[in-house]
Amino acid sequence: MRRLLPVLLTPMLLAGCEKPLTAPTNPGVCWRMVEGMNGKPDFRPIAPNVDTLENCAVQLEGLRITSGLPVTGAFQGRFIYVTDQEIGAASGPKAQRYRVFTPEQRLEIQKGFQTLLDREKAGG
Numbered sequence: 001m002r003r004l005l006p007v008l009l010t011p012m013l014l015a016g017c018e019k020p021l022t023a024p025t026n027p028g029v030c031w032r033m034v035e036g037m038n039g040k041p042d043f044r045p046i047a048p049n050v051d052t053l054e055n056c057a058v059q060l061e062g063l064r065i066t067s068g069l070p071v072t073g074a075f076q077g078r079f080i081y082v083t084d085q086e087i088g089a090a091s092g093p094k095a096q097r098y099r100v101f102t103p104e105q106r107l108e109i110q111k112g113f114q115t116l117l118d119r120e121k122a123g124g
Contacts (some may be wrong), residue, residue, distance in 0.1 A: 021093050023074035030056035031074040032063065043074055053078055057087050057100045062113050 024031050024043050030050040036042030046063070050056045051088060056075035060082045064071045071082040081088045081097060088097035101109065 023077050023079050025077040027076060030059050033072040033074065050075065054081060054091060054100060058109055061087060063111055065110065065113055
């Protein structure tokens with residue numbers, strides 16, 4: 001049993017040493033989280049020169065609308081979660097989320113994005 005105990009405890013100890021997921025901190029870059037080649041989360045830039053977390057959240061909402069799937073992104077060290085229900089932000093994956101937009105503000109964003117899509121389809 002003494003020889004078996006280290007073998008059983010090693011995976012738990014290694015999991016405890018795994019570095020927690022952090023959002024990129026590059027100033028002004030809006031990121032989208034994707035599954036990396038190693039199966040772990042990875043961040044890919046979607047927009048440079050973004051001035052606020054709210055503007056990044058709008059970009060991510062556009063991705064959610066076009067894909068129909070929830071989107072997780074990041075801006076200057078904060079995570080942004082975009083789902084059908086809400087757009088929230090947090091300092092980490094396990095941290096408490098706060099709402100970025102009221103439901104009314106989000107509806108305006110969705111209407112604006114739909115207007116852009118309609119114009120693009122019409123060729124203008």
